[in-house]
Amino acid sequence: MNPALLMWRAASFLVAAGFVGLWQLVANLKLVSPVFLPGPDRAWASLVRGFTSGDLLAKTIGTLEHMAYGWLLASIVGIALGAMIGSSKAMRSYVAPSLEFLRPLPVSAIIPVAIALFGLTQGMALFVIAFGAIWPMLLATVHGFAAVEPRLYEVARSLHMSRLAVIFKIALPSASPDIISGMRLSLTVALILAVVCEILAGLDGLGYWVLLSARAFRSADLFAGVILLGAIGYVTAQAMSMVEQRLLRWRTSGH
C-alpha cells in the first residue's frame, strides 16, 4: 500500500474515532437519556464483561451456528437444484418462471408457516434460514448455467462427455463467479433471519439476548450485542470475499 493511501486510511480511522468521541460526549452530557443511549465506554465494558465472565461468547457461537447450518444447507440444496434446473433447457422453461415469480417474496413471510409446521424450535430456524438463503444461490446457479458459452457445450458433445461430467467440468466452473456472489448475498440474509428466528422462538443467540436486554432496559448490554452482530456481519462478509478471491484466482490469471 502506498504511503498516501495509508495516510488517508489513518485519517479515516481518526474520523471514525471522532464519531465515537462525539457519541461519548453526547452520552456524558446526557443529551439522550442513558436508558436509551449508553456511552461507548459502558458498551465496551459490557462487551468485555460479557466475554470474560458472562455468556456472550456462547450467545455469539449460538448465532453463528444458526447462521452457518442454515446457510450450508441452503448452499448445498441451492447449488444442486440450480444445477439440475439450469443444465436442462426443458427444466429451465418449466421451472425458472416460477422461481422468478417467487423471488420478490419477502422471505420472512414464510416464518409463520414454519412455526405452524415445526413449532418454536431449532428446526424452524434451520428451515427459515435455509429457505431465505437459498434464493440468491439458486437463481445465480440457474443463471450461471444458462450463460455458459454455448461452444463449450458443443465441445462437450463432440467429446461425448456425460451430463455429470459436463456439470462438474464445464458448467460449475463457468458459473462459479455467479454462484459465489450469490453465496455472499445469502450470508447477509442468513444473519438477519437468524436474529429474527432467535427473537421469535427465544433460541439461544445474540438476537434473543439483545431483545432480553432491551426488555430489561440494560442498554449497555443491548449495544454490546448490536456491536457484536455488526462484527459478525463484517467478518463473515470479509471472509467470503477472501474465499472468492482465492477461488476465482484462476479466472484472472488465466486467459
Added chain:
Amino acid sequence: MSGERWKAAALPVALLVALEIGARASGIQSDALAPPSAVAVALAEAFADGSIIGATRDTLASAFAGLLLGGAVGLALGIALGIFQPFDRLMEVTIEALRPIPSIALLPIALIALGFGYRMEIVIVAFACVWPILILSRAAVRSIEPRLIEVSRALKLSPGDRVRKIIVPAALPRIFLAFRLAAGIALIVAVTVEIAINPIGLGASIMTAQQALRPDLMLAYLVWIGLIGYALNAGLVVAQKHLFGPAALAGEAR
C-alpha cells in the same frame, strides 16, 4: 411465445391441483396447510371485511416512509461522497463499520427508544435503505462522463447548480435502479419487523392468523404478501423501462 407461457404456468397449476386433491382426499386437519380453494376463500373474506386492506396500507405506508427517509439520507451522502473524493476517503471506515450491522439488530434499540408502532418500523426500514442507495448513487456519480463535469466548470456553475443541472440528471437512471432495489428491501424489512415484534400491518396479521390456527388465512396472507412483492418489483421495472428506455436495464447488476 404462448408456448413458453404455457410451460411457465404448468408447474404452479400442477402444484395447486395436486395440493387441492391431496388435501381433499386425505382430509387431514393441519395447522400449516390448507387446500388452495380454502385459501382463496379466506383471501376473499379478508378483502370483504377490509382487514387485509388496512394491514396492507399500514405495511406499505411504513415501507415507503422508511424508503423516502433512508433514500434521502443515502442519496445526499452518496452524491456528496461521489463528488468529493477526500470526503469519501475520510468516511470510509465509519461507513464500513456501520454498514454490516443487520438492520433487524436495531429492532430492540428502536423498540425501547420509540415504542411499538409506525415510527420504530420506519426508522429500521430507513436504516436498511440508506446503504444500497448510498453505495449505488456514489458509484453512479463517479461514473458520470468527466467531460460533463468539465463543461459545468467551464460554465462556472455554482455547486448547487452543478448538482441539480448536471450530476443528478446524468446519474438518474442508476439512481432509479438503486431506489428500485431499495423498495424491495423496504418491503422485506417492514414485513420482517412486523412479524418479529411490531403489532401492525401484514406481518402482524399473518402471525395472528398462525396463532389463531387458521392456516387458510395465514396462507392467504402469504400469497397476498408475495403478490405485493411481485407487483412492486414489476411496476418499478416497467417505470424504469418507460422513463429511461431498455438501455437502463441492460447494465444492471443482478
